[in-house]
Every structure is written in structure tokens, then in C-alpha cells.
Amino acid sequence: MAHFMDRLTESVRRVGNAVLVGLDPRFALLPDALKKDAAENPELQARACERFCHELIDVVAPLVAAVKPQVAFFEQFGPPGMEALSGVVQFAREKELLVIVDGKRNDIGSTAAAYAQAWLGGAKQNVWSGDALTVSPYLGDDSLLPFVELAGEQEAGVFVLVKTSNPGGAMLQDLVADGRPVYRHVADMVEQYANGSAGQCGYGHVGAVVGATYPEQLAELRQAMPHTWFLVPGFGSQGATAADVSGAFDERGLGAIVNSSRGINYAFSQPQYAEEYGAARWQRASEAAVLDMIEQLRAETPAGQLSPG
Amino acid sequence: MAHFMDRLTESVRRVGNAVLVGLDPRFALLPDALKKDAAENPELQARACERFCHELIDVVAPLVAAVKPQVAFFEQFGPPGMEALSGVVQFAREKELLVIVDGKRNDIGSTAAAYAQAWLGGAKQNVWSGDALTVSPYLGDDSLLPFVELAGEQEAGVFVLVKTSNPGGAMLQDLVADGRPVYRHVADMVEQYANGSAGQCGYGHVGAVVGATYPEQLAELRQAMPHTWFLVPGFGSQGATAADVSGAFDERGLGAIVNSSRGINYAFSQPQYAEEYGAARWQRASEAAVLDMIEQLRAETPAGQLSPG
Numbered sequence: 001m002a003h004f005m006d007r008l009t010e011s012v013r014r015v016g017n018a019v020l021v022g023l024d025p026r027f028a029l030l031p032d033a034l035k036k037d038a039a040e041n042p043e044l045q046a047r048a049c050e051r052f053c054h055e056l057i058d059v060v061a062p063l064v065a066a067v068k069p070q071v072a073f074f075e076q077f078g079p080p081g082m083e084a085l086s087g088v089v090q091f092a093r094e095k096e097l098l099v100i101v102d103g104k105r106n107d108i109g110s111t112a113a114a115y116a117q118a119w120l121g122g123a124k125q126n127v128w129s130g131d132a133l134t135v136s137p138y139l140g141d142d143s144l145l146p147f148v149e150l151a152g153e154q155e156a157g158v159f160v161l162v163k164t165s166n167p168g169g170a171m172l173q174d175l176v177a178d179g180r181p182v183y184r185h186v187a188d189m190v191e192q193y194a195n196g197s198a199g200q201c202g203y204g205h206v207g208a209v210v211g212a213t214y215p216e217q218l219a220e221l222r223q224a225m226p227h228t229w230f231l232v233p234g235f236g237s238q239g240a241t242a243a244d245v246s247g248a249f250d251e252r253g254l255g256a257i258v259n260s261s262r263g264i265n266y267a268f269s270q271p272q273y274a275e276e277y278g279a280a281r282w283q284r285a286s287e288a289a290v291l292d293m294i295e296q297l298r299a300e301t302p303a304g305q306l307s308p309g
Numbered sequence: 310m311a312h313f314m315d316r317l318t319e320s321v322r323r324v325g326n327a328v329l330v331g332l333d334p335r336f337a338l339l340p341d342a343l344k345k346d347a348a349e350n351p352e353l354q355a356r357a358c359e360r361f362c363h364e365l366i367d368v369v370a371p372l373v374a375a376v377k378p379q380v381a382f383f384e385q386f387g388p389p390g391m392e393a394l395s396g397v398v399q400f401a402r403e404k405e406l407l408v409i410v411d412g413k414r415n416d417i418g419s420t421a422a423a424y425a426q427a428w429l430g431g432a433k434q435n436v437w438s439g440d441a442l443t444v445s446p447y448l449g450d451d452s453l454l455p456f457v458e459l460a461g462e463q464e465a466g467v468f469v470l471v472k473t474s475n476p477g478g479a480m481l482q483d484l485v486a487d488g489r490p491v492y493r494h495v496a497d498m499v500e501q502y503a504n505g506s507a508g509q510c511g512y513g514h515v516g517a518v519v520g521a522t523y524p525e526q527l528a529e530l531r532q533a534m535p536h537t538w539f540l541v542p543g544f545g546s547q548g549a550t551a552a553d554v555s556g557a558f559d560e561r562g563l564g565a566i567v568n569s570s571r572g573i574n575y576a577f578s579q580p581q582y583a584e585e586y587g588a589a590r591w592q593r594a595s596e597a598a599v600l601d602m603i604e605q606l607r608a609e610t611p612a613g614q615l616s617p618g
Contacts, residue, residue: 142477168451
């Protein structure tokens with residue numbers, strides 16, 4: 001084990017790209033072969049979703065550094081969904097993928113510590129422990145500290161929501177206080193944690209979630225947060241392109257991982273892949289979507305340096 | 310079934326008080342008799358926590374309207390913890406308690422819909438479905454809408470974090486934008502949802518979390534949010550008194566439920582109850598703590614009207 005961002009740096013250099021594959025198992029969108037017989041039964045649906053994620057991991061594990069399971073899509077099935085999530089986290093780890101749990105958790109300090117223990121407590125302690133967790137900042141600095149501290153002890157990572165990719169995010173995050181938008185206030189706090197915990201790669205174990213759908217703010221925050229690694233959602237299905245995320249990277253091609261979930265998970269049902277692959281060859285469609293995304297990031301962003309391609 | 314806030318109104322009138330009992334099963338704090346033999350095993354610890362909650366529910370069910378299980382304390386045990394939570398939610402429902410799941414969930418719209426389904430989808434759909442859920446507003450209005458909508462369909466409730474009880478909450482929530490603190494901007498959005506969904510009691514199915522530790526803001530928000538029911542944390546262990554929460558109620562003694570978690574859960578280890586009860590009679594200590602809290606709210610707040618005492 002080593003500092004989380006050093007492990008992430010090593011992994012993105014090894015695979016030669018900055019793609020993060022989101023795992024969003026939406027039962028209704030699964031290939032028919034996986035859906036059949038699960039019908040209205042949450043337990044069978046959860047198992048189908050787990051199988052889908054395992055088969056997707058089989059495809060992407062040789063290609064990318066990390067996966068990001070979205071907890072909501074497991075939680076909706078109740079306890080069997082959480083068993084499925086546990087299986088997915090373990091399987092991804094076995095395949096040597098870093099696992100960034102997308103839970104957007106938070107609460108007041110003493111309760112936040114329990115969430116931190118749940119998701120960052122280390123695999124020995126807890127079978128569904130990830131390498132990193134996304135957290136929400138509305139409750140302020142004392143609510144983030146338990147995550148920051150436990151992640152430091154466990155050589156894990158934390159990604160704090162700063163500027164989210166959805167249109168409604170602007171409502172609160174773009175309010176201007178003391179001459180700066182709210183997201184910049186959060187950014188300052190995160191950068192301070194990051195600066196205080198920098199690894200050999202120059203980045204702290206506390207990162208930021210910054211949406212690809214706001215390219216100007218992404219570039220602005222890259223300048224303002226030199227020690228903060230970015231998790232960048234919004235690529236693909238949410239409309240952002242490789243050119244849009246270019247500003248998220250540093251001059252070495254480090255400092256950002258770019259997430260795509262639906263665009264990879266359900267590539268088989270998208271116009272550009274449906275005809276060639278279809279549901280029967282859905283894994284090949286997902287593989288093609290990952291390879292295309294790698295190529296786009298290579299051509300349009302500093303992450304091209306990660307691989308001589 | 311009926312509109313959630315009408316159900317809540319009926320329940321608080323039936324029991325004659327506005328006490329909300331938080332269920333915070335912290336393994337290390339459980340009475341020794343429940344801890345023994347569970348040692349380092351998360352599955353046994355989760356079961357001990359479930360048993361603790363059931364025994365606490367046995368005591369409080371005749372006294373109060375609702376309980377608030379804190380998801381973090383179950384999640385930390387992994388899947389067995391979530392099974393335990395499911396058991397607790399079901400047991401509380403059997404005892405005719407309303408269940409407000411404290412998960413502080415949120416995400417972008419299409420993912421928020423999965424969280425909403427998980428916790429507000431109705432008991433038929435999902436064994437751990439609650440009557441209401443707490444949600445976090447950092448991602449803005451389009452992230453709250455799936456919760457608001459599904460809760461409306463299911464006659465469930467949503468409580469949005471507005472002004473939290475922890476000291477660090479001020480960091481972001483008290484930033485002043487356009488002449489008003491951020492929490493007032495969130496309050497406006499919540500009040501709009503509440504106003505658009507008012508039941509016979511006058512309150513909408515979208516409520517607000519407003520900390521008892523800020524009595525002035527509590528009174529200010531009561532004025533600003535006439536259709537919004539408040540879930541008020543911070544009483545007891547966090548330092549707030551009955552007098553502090555008085556401003557949360559309307560003139561009928563409605564419009565607020567006041568949470569106490571640690572102060573009730575672990576009353577047996579607190580100075581004022583330890584000697585008389587101790588760990589062996591921990592349920593009686595919790596019962597005494599609930600009765601004392603009811604009496605304090607009756608004496609010091611408009612909730613006194615709920616019962617002629």
C-alpha cells in the first residue's frame with residue numbers, strides 16, 4: 001500500500017489513460033439476457049446487476065485504472081443490493097482496479113466517522129471497503145474531517161463535491177459570497193486538506209468532484225487547486241467532450257480522472273455501437289466505448305502523454 | 310395511508326408530544342450484556358445493534374410518534390448492518406411508529422431517483438423503505454426533485470438539510486450571498502416545495518432539518534417557512550435545551566419534531582440516570598430520559614398544548 005494518489009498515479013501511468021468507469025447497474029437498461037427471470041424480485045434483480053458489473057469489470061480491468069460503483073443503484077434493492085455491491089467491490093479489487101465508491105455521504109462529525117469506517121475502514125475491517133469515497137460538503141469542515149483523517153490512516157482517498165455536473169448544481173454552488181461563488185469556498189477548504197497531505201505525485205489524498213459540463217470552472221479550479229486531484233463526471237451521456245475536460249489535467253497529464261458511466265455501461269444500446277454489437281455482444285460494445293474514450297482523451301487532453309499511443 | 314405530515318400530525322397528537330427518538334446503535338456504547346461475544350465480528354455486532362434497537366423500540370413505542378434510524382451506524386457493519394437496519398425499520402413499523410430514515414442522501418437527478426426508490430419506494434417494493442428520508446441540498450433543486458416527487462406519490466416525507474446543528478455547518482451554510490445566508494436560499498427552495506404540497510395540517514410533505522443549537526435561526530426560519538415541518542436535531546447531548554427549540558413550533562404546538570439520539574439511547578451511562586438504573590436496567594433509563602424530555606418540551610414549548618399533561 002501507499003498514499004492513495006500515488007497509487008492512482010501509478011495505475012493511470014500503467015494503463016496509459018485517465019478513464020474512470022462508473023458502474024451504474026440500472027436493471028431496466030441491462031441486456032435482456034441478464035434481465036430474464038428476475039422480473040419484480042429485488043433479490044434476483046440485485047444478483048443480475050452484480051453479474052452485469054462483474055462482466056463489465058472483466059472487460060474494463062485490462063484497460064483502465066479504476067471503477068466507480070454508484071451506491072444508489074445497489075441501495076435501491078435493499079440488503080440484497082448491498083450484498084451485490086460488496087461482491088462488486090471485492091471482484092474489482094481482485095482484478096487490481098482501484099475502487100472509488102460513489103456514495104456522496106456525510107453527516108455531523110461523530111456520525112461521519114461511522115460512514116468513514118463503513119467505506120474507508122480497510123478491507124480487513126469491512127468487505128465493501130473502497131479505495132476512496134465521494135463525500136458531500138454541506139455540513140462543513142468538521143463533517144469532512146473524519147473522512148479525511150481515516151482516509152489518511154488507511155492510505156485511502158476522499159473526493160469532496162465542489163462543482164457538480166448537473167444544471168441544478170449552480171443553484172447553491174454558484175451563489176456569490178464574499179466575492180466568490182460558494183464552490184470556490186469549498187474548493188479552498190479542499191485544497192487546504194490536499195496541500196496538507198500531498199504524496200510523491202504532488203497531490204493530497206483529498207480530491208474534488210468537478211463536473212466536465214463546466215469547462216471554464218474546471219480550468220479555473222485546476223489553477224486554484226494545485227494539490228487537488230479531480231474526479232470529473234459528466235463526460236459522454238451528460239454532454240461533455242474530451243476537449244471540455246482538457247483543463248482538468250496538469251502539464252504531466254495527471255491530476256484528473258474522467259468518469260463515464262452510462263456511455264460505457266450501456267454502449268450496446270447507443271446508436272454508434274448498437275448496430276455493430278447489439279445486446280448479444282454488449283461487453284464488446286462497452287470495450288469499444290472505453291477504447292474510443294481513451295482515444296478521445298489522448299487526442300484532446302494532456303492525458304495523451306500518459307501513453308505514447 | 311394519508312399525506313405524510315397529516316400522519317405525523319395525527320401521531321404527535323395521539324402521543325401528546327413532539328419527541329423523535331434517534332436510533333444510533335454505536336456498538337462500543339451498548340450495554341455490556343448486548344456486547345458480549347460479539348467482539349470483532351461485524352456480523353455479530355450488527356445483530357447486537359439490531360437487538361438493542363428492537364429493545365429500545367419496545368420501550369419508546371408507547372411514548373412517541375416516530376423514530377429516526379441513523380443509516381451510518383448500520384452501514385459501518387457492511388451488508389449485515391443493512392440487514393439489521395431492515396429489521397429495525399420493519400419492527401418499528403409493526404409497533405406503529407413512523408420511521409424517518411436519516412441517510413442525508415443525494416446525487417444528480419437520475420441517480421437521486423434510485424436513492425428515492427430505495428428509501429421511499431414503499432414497503433411493498435422494499436423492506437427497508439421508510440416513511441421519510443433526510444436529504445442533502447448541495448446538488449441543488451434538480452437533485453431534490455426525484456425525492457419530492459416520489460415522496461408525494463408514496464405519501465412519504467422528505468426532510469432537506471437547511472441549517473445543521475454542528476459548529477462546522479456555519480462554514481458553508483452561513484455564507485452570505487445576495488444579502489442572505491446560504492441556508493436561507495435553501496430554505497426558500499424547501500418552503501416552495503412545502504407550500505406546493507400542503508396537507509390538511511397546513512404543512513407540505515417536504516420538511517427541513519434545522520438544528521436546535523441555533524435558536525435564533527430556528528425562530529427566524531419558522532417565520533420564513535410557514536408550510537415547512539422542522540426536524541430539529543441537537544437537543545440534549547449536543548447541548549440544546551427545550552427553551553432553545555421553542556421557536557421551532559407553530560402556535561398549535563405543531564410544525565416540529567425534536568430529535569434526541571445519544572441522550573435517550575445511552576441514558577443508562579449518563580450521570581443523571583446511571584446510579585438509579587445502570588446498564589442492567591438500561592431500558593428503564595431510556596424510558597426515563599424520554600419521559601423527562603417530554604416533560605421539558607411540555608413545560609418550555611408550544612408543544613405543551615399537544616397534551617393537557
